[in-house]
Amino acid sequence: MILPGIKAYFALIQFNALNFGLLKNIILAIVLGAIAAVFSFRLKFLTRSGSRAAFLLALPLFALGGWKWSVPMIWFFLSSSILSRVRKKCNSGIDLYFEKSGVRDYFQVFSNGGLGGILVIMAYFSDSGLFYTVYIGMLSAVCADTWATEIGTLARTKTYNVLNLQTVEQGSSGGVSIPGTLGSLSGALTVAISSAVWVNEGLILYFCTIVLAGISGSFIDSLLGATLQSGFYCSICGKLTEKKFHCMRPAVHKKGILWIGNDLVNLTAGITGGIFAIIFRNILR
Numbered sequence: 664m665i666l667p668g669i670k671a672y673f674a675l676i677q678f679n680a681l682n683f684g685l686l687k688n689i690i691l692a693i694v695l696g697a698i699a700a701v702f703s704f705r706l707k708f709l710t711r712s713g714s715r716a717a718f719l720l721a722l723p724l725f726a727l728g729g730w731k732w733s734v735p736m737i738w739f740f741l742s743s744s745i746l747s748r749v750r751k752k753c754n755s756g757i758d759l760y761f762e763k764s765g766v767r768d769y770f771q772v773f774s775n776g777g778l779g780g781i782l783v784i785m786a787y788f789s790d791s792g793l794f795y796t797v798y799i800g801m802l803s804a805v806c807a808d809t810w811a812t813e814i815g816t817l818a819r820t821k822t823y824n825v826l827n828l829q830t831v832e833q834g835s836s837g838g839v840s841i842p843g844t845l846g847s848l849s850g851a852l853t854v855a856i857s858s859a860v861w862v863n864e865g866l867i868l869y870f871c872t873i874v875l876a877g878i879s880g881s882f883i884d885s886l887l888g889a890t891l892q893s894g895f896y897c898s899i900c901g902k903l904t905e906k907k908f909h910c911m912r913p914a915v916h917k918k919g920i921l922w923i924g925n926d927l928v929n930l931t932a933g934i935t936g937g938i939f940a941i942i943f944r945n946i947l948r
């Protein structure tokens with residue numbers, strides 16, 4: 664009679680400790696998420712809707728995932744925002760082409776990080792480390808892609824169509840360059856580094872998995888950019904653009920599928936990065 668009583672007592676203590684830990688994390692998540700949202704709006708890294716989305720995304724990441732899940736996401740977000748700003752200073756003309764400028768809105772926040780929110784919830788209710796690998800593979804891909812874009816357009820450089828290697832205008836979707844490719848590699852590598860302290864398996868295997876997943880995801884992004892992503896022609900200035908409106912007029916649909924824009928392509932690249940992470944992990948192991 665005594666033994667089950669003691670067992671029940673300890674189980675109760677454990678349960679309370681667990682709940683208290685979660686409650687503490689939720690409060691911390693609300694505070695940190697709010698700080699992050701306010702600062703990224705003030706610093707013009709995010710639009711108003713983007714900063715609200717970032718707050719919503721930060722809640723599960725901070726509360727359920729702790730630093731292990733938050734640090735790589737914060738790294739991706741901060742490094743990309745700073746790179747966008749540097750690139751804007753160095754080569755501002757390229758913005759006329761991009762569908763969206765460096766200030767990210769809610770759709771961009773969700774297409775780059777929404778999957779992370781779903782994965783952290785799944786990982787919380789499961790013992791499998793697989794969700795974390797998928798998450799980091801996804802982040803690696805979106806970071807590789809963003810770094811490739813920003814570093815590839817930092818200065819004037821020769822850019823080639825990923826499909827036929829013909830020279831294209833710098834910054835056009837599906838265009839690849841040597842600085843861009845090096846940027847992609849660095850972006851993926853830094854995401855692997857940002858998460859390495861929480862990894863229990865062999866680090867070389869982990870780095871290879873994450874970097875390969877990131878580069879592959881980024882490559883898929885370029886491939887989709889060259890094929891399915893919509894492109895428009897502005898009859899006022901004669902430029903090809905990702906934007907539906909250019910020079911304050913509707914631009915003419917020129918290539919790709921009308922509803923496939925940059926955000927959807929980014930989302931797909933992220934998902935591919937996650938899937939590639941599992942594939943490479945199994946191949947390399």
Ligand SMILES: [Zn+2]
Binds near residue numbers: 898899900902909
């Ligand atoms: Zn125009």
